[in-house]
Amino acid sequence: MNGTPLDTLLKSLCHRLQRRAFLKSGASGLAQTFLLTQLPIASRRLTQTSMNAGQNVEIRKGDLRGCFSILSRKSTVVRNACVRIETESGSFSTHDTRFTLVDKSNDDSFQLQFVDSHRVCDITIHGHVLSSGCAILDVDVINPSSSQLRVLAIEPLRALEEAGGSFSFWEKTSDIKLLTDSWERCYGDAGIRSLSVDAPVRSAWDVHLFDTRNRTNCNLSYFQIPSGKLSFHLKRQSNGEAADLTVRSDTHAGTHGVALGPNETFSAGEIMIRFTDGSVFDALESYAELIATRNNIPRPALLPVGWVDWYFAKGLTTEKDILENLDFLARELKDFGLEYVQLDSGWQLGIETSPPPHNVIAGGPWIPNSKFPHGMQWYAEQIKERGLKPGIWVRPFQMVDGATERREHPGWFNKKGQMDFSNPEVLERVRTLFRQLVNDWGYEYIKYDFPSYDLFDAWGPSLFESHWAHADPQTQTITGIQVYRNALEAIRTSAPNTPLLACNSVMPSTLGLANVFRIGDDVGDWNRTFTYGVRSVGARYYTNGVYWTNDPDCLLVREPFTIDQARMWASLVVLSGGVVFISERLHELPPERLDIIKKAMPVYRNPGKGYAFGRPMDLLENDPPEVWNLEVRKRFGKWNVVGLFNWSDQPRIKVLDLKSLGSESKTPFAVYDFWEERYLGIVENSVEVNLKKLSCALLAIHPTTNHPQFLSSNRHITQGGIDLDDIWWDDGAAKLSGVSKVVKGYHHLITIRVPESFVPSMYEGCEKAPSADGRILLLRIYSEATGVMKWSVKFMSGH
Numbered sequence: 001m002n003g004t005p006l007d008t009l010l011k012s013l014c015h016r017l018q019r020r021a022f023l024k025s026g027a028s029g030l031a032q033t034f035l036l037t038q039l040p041i042a043s044r045r046l047t048q049t050s051m052n053a054g055q056n057v058e059i060r061k062g063d064l065r066g067c068f069s070i071l072s073r074k075s076t077v078v079r080n081a082c083v084r085i086e087t088e089s090g091s092f093s094t095h096d097t098r099f100t101l102v103d104k105s106n107d108d109s110f111q112l113q114f115v116d117s118h119r120v121c122d123i124t125i126h127g128h129v130l131s132s133g134c135a136i137l138d139v140d141v142i143n144p145s146s147s148q149l150r151v152l153a154i155e156p157l158r159a160l161e162e163a164g165g166s167f168s169f170w171e172k173t174s175d176i177k178l179l180t181d182s183w184e185r186c187y188g189d190a191g192i193r194s195l196s197v198d199a200p201v202r203s204a205w206d207v208h209l210f211d212t213r214n215r216t217n218c219n220l221s222y223f224q225i226p227s228g229k230l231s232f233h234l235k236r237q238s239n240g241e242a243a244d245l246t247v248r249s250d251t252h253a254g255t256h257g258v259a260l261g262p263n264e265t266f267s268a269g270e271i272m273i274r275f276t277d278g279s280v281f282d283a284l285e286s287y288a289e290l291i292a293t294r295n296n297i298p299r300p301a302l303l304p305v306g307w308v309d310w311y312f313a314k315g316l317t318t319e320k321d322i323l324e325n326l327d328f329l330a331r332e333l334k335d336f337g338l339e340y341v342q343l344d345s346g347w348q349l350g351i352e353t354s355p356p357p358h359n360v361i362a363g364g365p366w367i368p369n370s371k372f373p374h375g376m377q378w379y380a381e382q383i384k385e386r387g388l389k390p391g392i393w394v395r396p397f398q399m400v401d402g403a404t405e406r407r408e409h410p411g412w413f414n415k416k417g418q419m420d421f422s423n424p425e426v427l428e429r430v431r432t433l434f435r436q437l438v439n440d441w442g443y444e445y446i447k448y449d450f451p452s453y454d455l456f457d458a459w460g461p462s463l464f465e466s467h468w469a470h471a472d473p474q475t476q477t478i479t480g481i482q483v484y485r486n487a488l489e490a491i492r493t494s495a496p497n498t499p500l501l502a503c504n505s506v507m508p509s510t511l512g513l514a515n516v517f518r519i520g521d522d523v524g525d526w527n528r529t530f531t532y533g534v535r536s537v538g539a540r541y542y543t544n545g546v547y548w549t550n551d552p553d554c555l556l557v558r559e560p561f562t563i564d565q566a567r568m569w570a571s572l573v574v575l576s577g578g579v580v581f582i583s584e585r586l587h588e589l590p591p592e593r594l595d596i597i598k599k600a601m602p603v604y605r606n607p608g609k610g611y612a613f614g615r616p617m618d619l620l621e622n623d624p625p626e627v628w629n630l631e632v633r634k635r636f637g638k639w640n641v642v643g644l645f646n647w648s649d650q651p652r653i654k655v656l657d658l659k660s661l662g663s664e665s666k667t668p669f670a671v672y673d674f675w676e677e678r679y680l681g682i683v684e685n686s687v688e689v690n691l692k693k694l695s696c697a698l699l700a701i702h703p704t705t706n707h708p709q710f711l712s713s714n715r716h717i718t719q720g721g722i723d724l725d726d727i728w729w730d731d732g733a734a735k736l737s738g739v740s741k742v743v744k745g746y747h748h749l750i751t752i753r754v755p756e757s758f759v760p761s762m763y764e765g766c767e768k769a770p771s772a773d774g775r776i777l778l779l780r781i782y783s784e785a786t787g788v789m790k791w792s793v794k795f796m797s798g799h
Contacts, residue, residue, distance in 0.1 A: 057135050057275065059110040059127040061103065064164050066095035068112065068125065070135045072169060072275045077218075078245070079166045081159040083114075083139050085121055088150035088257050092121055095163070099123070119144050125156075132290060134274040136223050140267050143260040150257035154228065154268040157247040161237045168242035169218050169275060170211040177620045178234070179208040179284070179539065184452040184506050186520045186536035187460040191623045195243060200235040202464060205507050207232040208287070210280050210620060217283035220247070223272035225295055225508050227251070228479050230271070231464060247271055253422075253476040253483075254468050261477075280620055284542035285611045292546050297512045300548050303603035304445065304499060304516065304579050306340030306391065307333075311524070311554055311583035315360025317346035318371050321585075322379060328586045330386035332594075335743045335786040337602030337722075340445050341383045342391030342581070347372050350400035361450070363398030363417060365405065366433055380442040391445030392437055396430045396491065397421060397454040405429065414469055418454040421487040422475035430487065431494040438495045447501040448491060455484050455506075460521075485509040501551060510548075516579055517548040523556060526565055526694075530624075530647065533569070537576045538616040538625045544577050545605065545612045552576065554583040555600060557593040564695035566593060567675050570600045571643045571698050574717040575628040577605060577613030598746070599714070604721045606633045614643070617660055626654070629661055632721040636728065640701040641674075641718055646691035656687050658701070665703035670753050672712045674698035674719055679711070679753070679776045705729070708736045708758055708777070708795060712751040715743075723748065725788065734758070737792035742783045750791075752777040758795040765791035 058071040062080040070078035083094045092098070099114040110127030122142040129135050139156040143149040159165030170176055175194075180203035182190040193201050201207070206221035220232050228249030235244045249268045251258045260266050274290070276283050292299070307329055309317045322343065329338060345351070350362025352369045368376050380390035397419045399405055405412065412419050412426050419426045437443045453459060458467035468480060475483060484506055491500065492513045502514035510517060520536030523529040537552050544550040552573055557566035573580060580600050589597075606612040616625030628643040640661050644654045658669055671680040671687050675698050680687060682704055689697045700712045700719040707729050716722040727738040742748055749769060754760065754777050760768065769778035781789055 152257035166242035167245035190539035223270035310344035575614035762794040
């Protein structure tokens with residue numbers, strides 16, 4: 001392999017990783033091992049392209065002093081970008097005359113060195129390109145002086161109109177859409193935006209641009225897990241043909257800049273500019289796969305289904321609540337796929353020792369309060385005895401006033417009891433907590449909460465500013481973001497085989513360290529569920545099943561939700577493939593609302609390669625999307641389950657263009673409405689549905705056959721995806737046969753479309769149920785035991 005471009009890339013990556021200041025500082029040995037061993041391995045799966053002109057993407061020196069440009073297909077996309085460094089002693093740009101430029105670029109890499117005549121801050125720009133249409137940039141800041149240098153921020157790419165720079169990959173008349181992202185959970189701030197002169201756009205961690213007219217796309221993002229708080233700022237320039245672009249990495253360590261000693265180097269981390277052709281879905285899904293590959297993130301296997309007490313108890317849980325619901329879960333929902341029972345905030349001592357209202361989210365000490373007299377190990381055992389798996393909530397980086405640790409170790413905490421993530425003793429205390437939860441108490445699922453807030457002391461969009469809970473953390477030679485990742489690594493290694501749900505967690509810093517990730521803020525009433533739940537699902541859909549399993553938050557079905565709102569929320573959660581966690585007093589639910597829960601379990605995921613869940617088909621047109629399409633792929637066939645959503649408070653007519661589903665079938669389609677239990681007939685090009693206010697239609701769409709065919713089942717929202725194991729038609733015997741997974745005591749209904757020339761005559765393993773539509777045969781399957789049942793219907797000619 002010596003001498004190949006890939007070998008050069010790997011050597012360059014290893015060399016740069018070993019040079020970074022955070023690997024020379026107080027970062028944990030685990031973090032060093034992870035970065036030095038895992039990242040080069042991931043890089044072996046990426047193909048480098050020569051830097052020679054004529055390739056798809058090029059990086060070259062710009063027309064102006066100290067600048068560089070990026071080309072795609074020989075057209076300049078980023079023109080005359082510079083690098084800007086903010087330090088506590090001043091700000092510097094690579095086009096400043098104080099720098100001497102040394103060009104070390106060659107056919108395989110791009111490298112510009114800027115030597116500071118003032119001996120304050122040297123800068124090196126590294127670049128290479130990948131065959132997947134990516135330009136990769138990394139900026140090193142070197143301290144050439146004999147004193148400490150404090151770096152507040154690095155802007156590895158700054159292309160502004162006022163300085164002769166620009167960013168554009170679109171035509172002037174194109175309609176450009178942007179998908180923005182959030183720092184941690186979405187607070188209604190992530191979604192589709194337009195780019196105009198009067199409306200600047202800013203996005204955390206990544207931003208995705210789409211030229212809808214020409215079907216060209218651009219991903220702007222971190223490439224490796226970033227070492228600073230990375231943000232993207234865009235504004236359309238005055239001529240409308242291009243935009244200002246600034247990429248900024250906040251490198252604070254507390255309220256100060258990260259500290260570099262004499263001759264030390266700090267890297268901003270690789271950022272990516274990637275160009276693709278095709279659909280928005282191809283652009284986003286392949287982007288997520290690329291990031292996962294670069295950072296060696298394994299595909300998540302866990303798709304948990306469970307129950308949690310938070311939304312009906314809000315910290316006031318009692319032992320009676322837990323045991324009543326536990327018995328109901330074991331009796332009524334376990335066979336439908338529910339596995340986990342999670343005790344949320346409310347069990348810890350701080351609930352009773354801290355004043356309201358914030359006592360309901362109090363942190364440690366992690367001692368059960370008086371409402372849990374048997375101790376937490378006992379509750380885990382009770383859950384296991386019923387054949388379920390115990391889970392528990394913790395806020396690991398905060399302790400309430402009066403906690404023993406706050407008296408004995410005041411240096412660990414700020415005035416709010418938030419712990420200093422950079423302190424090795426704090427990390428060991430957190431490791432001890434997670435070992436206790438798993439090894440001593442026996443919990444098999446852990447939700448950890450508030451790490452982002454306890455690091456920054458701020459929420460969501462406010463993190464575009466510099467917020468820090470600890471003004472002077474113990475370790476200041478690595479950034480707060482690097483400290484954060486080290487802390488999550490401490491959690492992961494102390495519970496290596498335990499599923500972890502990260503709530504209020506920083507996006508890329510959590511990659512590879514959590515099984516489930518909360519994508520939005522807490523749901524609740526309908527307005528809150530819509531703003532923080534519904535709107536987060538489309539904006540983050542492409543991360544699901546690639547980085548982790550998305551958690552859109554709990555499935556609520558009780559009043560004041562209308563029955564239609566409950567069905568909408570359940571349909572969206574299932575179609576998008578999010579985790580299903582229920583938070584209800586189950587024995588108080590009416591049967592029709594409990595049945596919604598049953599139809600949402602378990603999570604459906606398509607087998608094989610490629611994206612495994614539903615897609616928001618109108619992502620670029622509607623916020624939130626109104627059309628979700630899940631192609632159910634089974635070994636015996638496939639069909640579409642389409643959710644049409646009316647998020648407005650007025651009735652609407654929704655027309656679905658069947659060509660938009662991407663089906664290759666040239667035959668007409670049979671359509672069935674799941675919630676209305678109604679056959680809509682055979683259609684060719686489109687289907688029209690009347691939607692009440694705040695309601696949805698859930699359509700199963702099958703290419704028609706000339707014999708009786710399966711259309712739907714009432715067991716699950718996927719209408720056969722979970723429960724139908726096999727189905728086949730025997731033309732010679734005129735018999736339709738199937739194999740279904742059944743749940744004891746549940747009346748399974750299977751919907752069959754029967755062409756006019758067929759009449760059902762004999763049933764095995766099923767019985768005919770009443771049907772109001774003569775074109776539809778309803779089959780009922782009932783069993784006293786959960787398992788698999790075979791069934792069949794024999795037909796005779798109707799002529």
